[in-house]
Amino acid sequence: MSNDAATPSTPTQAAPTPAARAALRWSDAAAAAAIVVADQVTKAIVLRELPLHDSVTVIPGMLNFTYVQNTGAAFGMLNSADFPGKTLVLTALALLALVAIGIYAIRFAGETRLARVGITLIFAGAIGNLIDRARLGFVVDFVDAYWSGWHFWAFNVADAAITVGAIALLLDVVVGARDAS
Secondary structure, rough: OOOOOOOOOOOOOOOHHHHHHHHHHHHHHHHHOOOOOOHHHHHHHHHHHOOOOEEEEEEOOOOOEEEEEEHHHHEEEEEOOOOOHHHHHHHHHHHHHHHHHHHHHHHHHOHHHHHHHHHHHHHHHHHHHHHHHHHOOOOOEEEEEEOOEEEEOOOOOHHHHHHHHHHHHHHHHHHHHHHHH
């Protein structure tokens, strides 16, 4: 007599070997490094080629490269605020956020490919913007997307990585919640 209720209906996934985990970590680190390099190279080009607030049309009516300096936080929050030690405070907060992301990645994320991609993108983007803030005192933003009279906040490669990474993590949570029964 067979006991079908005791046998799982889905095959169990074998845990990755230590070598496979190490290879994943290296590939994630290489991807993060590539994103940081792409971010810093594009920002260096903008700093070299575009005067502050100048603009180059990429797609008429939709996309310009416009050099702006973000002295605030995400989406320009605190840009207009001026207080002693602002750069130091925002750099320290960015560093603290980076540590928190690292701790989260080590303790909770990384079980799925989507979570690893999300964490890698967020981590790389945070590093790219932290480099700017520590080195320049502001973040270089230059991608100016708009439609008619509506402009999105100017952003950069690091910001795009953070946004896509956050979406990947949200999708992982939604998909994970659906898969868990």
